[in-house]
Amino acid sequence: xxxxxxxxxxxxxxxxxxxxxxxxxxxxxxxxxxxxxxxxxxxxxxxxxxxxxxxxxxxxxxxxxxxxxxxxxxxxxxxxxxxxxxxxxxxxxxxxxxxxxxxxxxxxxxxxxxxxxxxxxxxxxxxxxxxxxxxxxxxxxxxxxxxxxxxxxxxxxxxxxxxxxxxxxxxxxxxxxxxxxxxxxxxxxxxxxxxxxxxxxxxxxxxxxxxxxxxxxxxxxx
DNA sequence: AAACGGTCCAACCGCAAAAGC
DNA sequence: CGCTTTTGCGGTTGGACCGTT
Numbered sequence: 001x002x003x004x005x006x007x008x009x010x011x012x013x014x015x016x017x018x019x020x021x022x023x024x025x026x027x028x029x030x031x032x033x034x035x036x037x038x039x040x041x042x043x044x045x046x047x048x049x050x051x052x053x054x055x056x057x058x059x060x061x062x063x064x065x066x067x068x069x070x071x072x073x074x075x076x077x078x079x080x081x082x083x084x085x086x087x088x089x090x091x092x093x094x095x096x097x098x099x100x101x102x103x104x105x106x107x108x109x110x111x112x113x114x115x116x117x118x119x120x121x122x123x124x125x126x127x128x129x130x131x132x133x134x135x136x137x138x139x140x141x142x143x144x145x146x147x148x149x150x151x152x153x154x155x156x157x158x159x160x161x162x163x164x165x166x167x168x169x170x171x172x173x174x175x176x177x178x179x180x181x182x183x184x185x186x187x188x189x190x191x192x193x194x195x196x197x198x199x200x201x202x203x204x205x206x207x208x209x210x211x212x213x214x215x216x217x218x219x220x221x222x
Numbered sequence: 223a224a225a226c227g228g229t230c231c232a233a234c235c236g237c238a239a240a241a242g243c
Numbered sequence: 244c245g246c247t248t249t250t251g252c253g254g255t256t257g258g259a260c261c262g263t264t
Contacts, residue, residue: 005234005257005258006234006256006257007233007234008232008233008258009232028249029249029250030248030249030250042249042250043234043235043249043250043251044233044234046250046251047232047233047234048232048233050251051232051233052232079252080252080253081251081252081253092251092252092253093231093232093233093253094231094232096253096254097231097232100230101229101230101231
C-alpha cells in the first residue's frame, strides 16, 4: 500500500471506513485506520471520506448556477475550500477538478470571442504600460528558452521595444502556470491562432491584475 | 481491431497552519 | 514558549475511459 503508485480504494475498505465512522465518529484521522483495520494513512482515509464516502457528498452533474459560483469566486481569488463551503455537497477536490477539466477551458474560449473586438485597445494599452513601467518586463532568467508548444509570430516579440531574442519560457518554468489561467493573455489569440502578442510580459503580477480587472466586466455582460 | 491521444476523476504528495503536549 | 503531531490546502499525476485514426 505504501507505494508511490495510486492505489484505488476497494469496496471492502470503503465499508470498513464507513462502518467505523458511523460507529465511532471522526476523532483522530491518523489513529483511525489502525482501529478500523485499514492499511491506509490517516490522510488517505480523510480524503476518501471527504471526497467520496461522506453521505453529504453530492454526485452527478454540475448546474449552471454551481458553475457560475465557481467562476465568480475563483475570479475573486477564493481558494478551493472556501468555494466548497458555498457549494454544499461538493468537495474542494471535486471543484478543483471541475475547474481544471471544464471551466477554465470554457472561460478561455469565451474570452477569445469576447476580447476580439478589444484587441487593438489592449495592444495599445500594453505598449503604453510597458513604456511607462520597466517592472512589467520579466527577468531574462524567466524567459530563457523557447517553448515549442507555444510558437509565436515574430512581431509579438517586438512589442514595447522588447528585443526579439526574448523567448517564451520552457514548460517546466513555474510561470507557465500563467498560461493555464483563463484570465491570462494567452487567450487573446491572433488570426493565426497563436498565443498572445503580449507574451513577453507574462507572469507579471501587475499586468495580471490589470487584465483581470479589464476582462471580467466583459465576461459579466454575457 | 489495435494503437494512439485527449479528457477526467481519484488519489497522491509536499507544505503550512493549527492543535496538542 | 518550543517541539511534535495532526489537519487542511493546493498542485500534480496515474490510470481508466472514450473517441479517433
